[in-house]
Amino acid sequence: MRFQLSDEQRALRDGMRELLARRFDGGTLRAAVGAPCLDRGLWRELGAAGFFALRLPEADGGVGLGLPEAVLVFEEAGRALLTGPLVATHLAAADVPGAATGEAVVARVDGGLVEWLAEADVVRGDASGAVPLCSVDPLTPLHRVPGAAAVAPDPVAVLLTAAEQLGTATRACELAVQHARTREQFGQPIGAFQAVKHLCAEMLVRAETARAAVYAAAVTADPVDIAAARLLADEAAVRGTRDCLQVHGGMGFTWEAQVHLHMKRAWVRAQRGGGNTESEETLAAELLG
Structure with a gap:
């Protein structure tokens, strides 16, 4: 069985990357830091591009594609650090008016x-008594709902989060390699030093391992495969951004750099859907079953 992307899938991925490069570039990202406000114009443009209605049947006004294609566009969203409740709105496209077209923003109580x-027009779940938190990610405002009942994670939400984490892991690897090639110490690029080479190589291995798992889970849609993909993607994103920061040194923490923003987003995403614990329990039950 081949898992190479089709021409149509590559075109979809490239089109989403071009859209985000045009509408959510580095300048836009930096401008949003510290004062996160959802860009409704961009949200509607994502809706027009089919981001939220990607898996809806064409008869219902959707694009009529499947989970593998959704994974590709969410990977690009993670790579670009796109802001907003993307997963919640995508999952609500079938039953919340305006969600599919980007006219409505949907938030979701998750753990x-x-x-x-x-910023949400519709909230899925009981958000009564929600209190604002000081989010570690300046681009993801958070609220906590005290006493919220535990809800089993939606496997599709878990997989799409894994796809976003994969995008972050990929971008972290790219940023590290770019910096290692251009930053010089002792008269040569720091990428010539063995320790930096090892960091970049390990980032690439983790990202590509996670990619294989995420893409495979998108094809099988098996909850166990999704749990494995989530664990690998979380590790690739969290460890990859940490190693990318190590390659950059102190400048990785500056507001001009994106490295620390990718790290903080990876930390926040890793808490969705019960975090690693739920995925570990799913895998453990399968192994012991």
């Missing part, structure tokens, strides 16, 4: 946390 609650 007692809600992302982008203040």
Whole structure:
């Protein structure tokens, strides 16, 4: 069985990358830091591009594609650090008016946390008594819902989060390699030093391992495969951004750099859907079953 992308899938991925490069570039990203406000114009443009209605049947006004294609566009969203409750709105496209077209923003209570609650037009779950948190990610406002009942994670939400984490892991690897090629110490690029080579190589291995798992899970849609993909993608994103920061040194923490923003987003995403614990329990039950 071949898992190479088709021409149509590559075109979809490239088209989403071009859209985000045009509408959500580095300048736009930096401008949003510290004062996160959802860009409704961009949200509607994503809707027009089919981001939210990608898996809806064409008869219902959707694009009529499947989970593998959704994974590709969410990977690009993670790579670009796109802001907003993307997963929640995508999942609500079938039954919340306006969600499919980007006219409505949907937030979701997930493990007692809600992302982008203040910007949401519709909230899935009981957000009564939600209190704002000081989010580690300056581009993801958070609320906590005290006493929220535990809800089993939606496998599709878990997989799409894994796809976003894969995008972050890929971008972290790219940023590290770019810096290692251009930054010089002792008269040569720092990428010539063995320790830096090892960091970059390990980032690439983790990212590509996660990619294989995420793409395979998108094809099988098996909850166990999705749990494995989530664990690998979380590790690739969290460890990859940490190693990318190591390659950059102190400048990785500056506001001019994106490295620390990718790291903080990876930390926040890793808490969705019960975090690693739920995926570990799913795999453990399968192994012991």
